[in-house]
């Protein structure tokens with residue numbers, strides 16, 4: 436494979452990427468990607484988040500050559516997908532959403548076939564190494580149809596890695612995968628990342644993205660509405676929630692908190708969600724006491740990705 440002389444700054448770079456499905460057809464066209472600009476830094480663990488129908492798969496499948504874009508440009512590892520499709524394709528491994536596998540091949544055979552498809556010479560194949568890494572070495576000679584759902588999912592990751600691409604994309608990889616297998620999958624993906632592979636993950640599990648990804652883009656209705664380091668994205672929400680359990684149950688309404696979002700919880704606690712730039716905990720505690728409440732217990736909840744997501748996609 437022809438590599439650029441120095442590694443690119445961006446593993447994936449899309450400029451004005453546009454896709455309309457059914458532009459010529461009879462049905463109503465769907466504008467799935469609207470002039471998407473997205474630069475995924477080399478070496479990142481990147482999350483592409485968005486609700487169902489946001490355009491995540493369309494974006495991924497355009498890169499993989501499964502969807503023909505309507506406009507714009509995209510490059511993978513510095514190779515333009517139009518001008519240099521062979522090298523672009525060779526630089527990326529995509530783990531698809533669906534578990535589509537030939538039921539008659541064993542994991543070992545399937546990897547050999549995939550490696551052949553990518554033109555990996557026999558001497559450079561890593562069938563054993565990959566199968567061990569995804570915990571399928573014991574199953575190397577089993578029929579694919581005898582594998583569990585989680586094993587099939589790991590097989591898809593294995594297949595995506597046969598040509599040692601510098602960029603691995605996982606499209607909703609843990610939908611329907613149980614906790615233990617999910618952990619195993621992430622252990623492997625993390626090891627790949629530690630070895631220098633750029634990881635792109637599409638998911639609607641916010642918790643997963645928050646835990647794994649160092650950078651996150653949020654896509655909604657075919658547009659990128661945020662793209663930042665994860666911690667920065669979360670700190671964007673200038674908000675915290677004070678959770679107060681009163682000594683005696685509150686007889687609502689609590690007066691004097693009209694400038695703050697007040698809510699009650701079934702546990703008997705009440706919450707005050709406030710802007711950290713406008714209020715301090717000290718001030719709120721004074722006001723709670725002034726309202727005649729004796730505090731039994733107290734905690735502060737920080738915003739998480741879910742809050743940011745809700746705010747941005749609302």
Ligand code: ADP
Nearest residue numbers: 456465467485486487488489490491492493494
């Ligand atoms: P996501 O992966 O974020 O759930 P998709 O990329 O699958 O979103 O879909 C984006 C939009 O494009 C949705 O409105 C979806 O219905 C539409 N879409 C996806 N694939 C096709 C297709 N093959 N033909 C027509 N419309 C499609």
